[in-house]
Amino acid sequence: MxxxxxxxxxxxxxxxxxxxxxxxxxxxxxxxxxxxxxxxxxxxxxxxxxxxxxxxxxxxxxxxxxxxxxxxxxxxxxxxxxxxxxxxxxxxxxxxxxxxxxxxxxxxxxxxxxxxxxxxxxxxxxxxxxxxxxxxxxxxxxxxxxxxxxxxxxxVKVGPHAMISGGSLIRKDVPPFVKAGREPLSYSGINSIGLRRRGFSDQKISEIQQLYRLLFLGGLNNNEALDKIELELAPSPERDEVVNFVRQSGRGVIKGYNRHNSSAD
Incomplete structure (x- = not known):
C-alpha cells in the first residue's frame, strides 16, 4: 500500500x-x-x-x-x-x-x-x-x-556474542564471547548472561572462561597464550574460533584489564 x-x-x-x-x-x-x-x-x-x-x-x-x-x-x-x-x-x-x-x-x-x-x-x-x-x-x-x-x-573486527559497554572507543579487535569496557577498551569478563540466553551450557561457558584466563590473565603474550591454550584445552569450535580470531587480527586485540591504565580508577 x-x-x-x-x-x-x-x-x-x-x-x-x-x-x-x-x-x-x-x-x-x-x-x-x-x-x-x-x-x-x-x-x-x-x-x-x-x-x-x-x-x-x-x-x-x-x-x-x-x-x-x-x-x-x-x-x-x-x-x-x-x-x-x-x-x-x-x-x-x-x-x-x-x-x-x-x-x-x-x-x-x-x-x-x-x-x-x-x-x-x-x-x-x-x-x-x-x-x-x-x-x-x-x-x-x-x-x-x-x-x-x-x-x-x-x-576493526568485533567477534560473535561480544558485548561492548556504551560510550566505548573501539580501536582494537574485540574477540568472541567477551564483555569489553573501560578506557582504553579492555577485557571485562565473559558475556555469560548472553551466552546462556543463546543456549550455551554452563560447562561450555566455563571452558570459554578458562580460555580467556589463559589469554588475558596468565601473564603471557598473545602467541605464548595461544600456544598454551592449544596445548592444554581440548579442541572445540569455540576454542578454535577464539584462537583463529586472535591469530588473524589485523589491528591487534584489546588487552586484559590493567587498573593502572584505566581512567576509571
Whole structure:
C-alpha cells in the first residue's frame, strides 16, 4: 500500500505488500522484500537491497554513496537482511570497490542515529544501540551488542556474542564471547548472561572462561597464550574460533584489564 505523497521510481522492485508511508523517496535500482514497512520521510537510494519484514523508521537513509574520497561512482550495494529494524535517522552507506557492498544481517536492531559506513559487514541478530558510529570496513559478528554512543575505528573486527559497554572507543579487535569496557577498551569478563540466553551450557561457558584466563590473565603474550591454550584445552569450535580470531587480527586485540591504565580508577 503506497501513500500518494511517497515517490517510488518506476524501476524499483517493490514486493506487493510493502507499505511505504508519505514523503518517503525510493530511487531506481532498489529491491524491497515482502512485508517490509517504510516509514515516513525515509530515503532509499540506488543499490539498496532490503529483505522481508523489515521496519525502517522516519529519517533513515539507506544506500547513500560512501563518505570516502576514494569512491569513484562504482556500482555497489547496501544489503539489509530479513526482519531487521532500523530506527530513526539511521544511515547505512553502500560499498566501495573494496568489497562492493555493505551488509547488515537479519534480525538486527539498529537504534536511532546509528551510522554504518561503507564496506561494513554486520552479522545476524546484532544490536547497535543509539548513536553507535561504525567506520568503514568494520566486521561485527553474529549476536554482538555495541552500547550507545560508541565509536568503532575503521577495519576493526568485533567477534560473535561480544558485548561492548556504551560510550566505548573501539580501536582494537574485540574477540568472541567477551564483555569489553573501560578506557582504553579492555577485557571485562565473559558475556555469560548472553551466552546462556543463546543456549550455551554452563560447562561450555566455563571452558570459554578458562580460555580467556589463559589469554588475558596468565601473564603471557598473545602467541605464548595461544600456544598454551592449544596445548592444554581440548579442541572445540569455540576454542578454535577464539584462537583463529586472535591469530588473524589485523589491528591487534584489546588487552586484559590493567587498573593502572584505566581512567576509571
Amino acid at each position: 503506497n501513500q500518494p505523497f511517497a515517490y517510488i521510481h518506476p524501476e524499483a522492485k517493490i514486493a506487493h505488500n510493502v507499505v511505504v508511508e508519505p514523503f518517503s523517496t525510493i530511487y531506481q535500482d532498489v529491491e524491497i522484500g515482502e512485508g517490509t514497512w517504510i516509514g515516513p520521510n525515509v530515503t532509499i537510494m540506488p543499490g539498496a537491497r532490503i529483505g522481508k519484514n523489515c521496519k525502517i523508521f522516519p529519517g533513515a537513509v539507506i544506500s547513500a554513496v560512501p563518505q570516502d574520497l576514494k569512491f569513484a561512482g562504482e556500482k555497489t550495494t547496501a544489503h539489509i537482511g530479513d526482519n531487521t529494524v532500523i530506527r530513526e535517522c539511521v544511515t547505512v552507506n553502500r560499498g566501495t570497490v573494496d568489497r562492493q557492498r555493505t551488509v547488515v544481517g537479519s534480525n538486527c536492531l539498529l537504534m536511532a542515529y546509528v551510522h554504518v559506513a561503507h564496506d561494513c559487514v554486520i552479522g545476524d541478530n546484532c544490536i547497535l544501540a543509539n548513536s553507535v558510529q561504525v567506520a568503514g570496513h568494520v566486521e561485527i559478528g553474529d549476536y554482538a551488542i555495541v552500547g550507545g554512543s560508541s565509536a568503532v575505528h575503521q577495519f
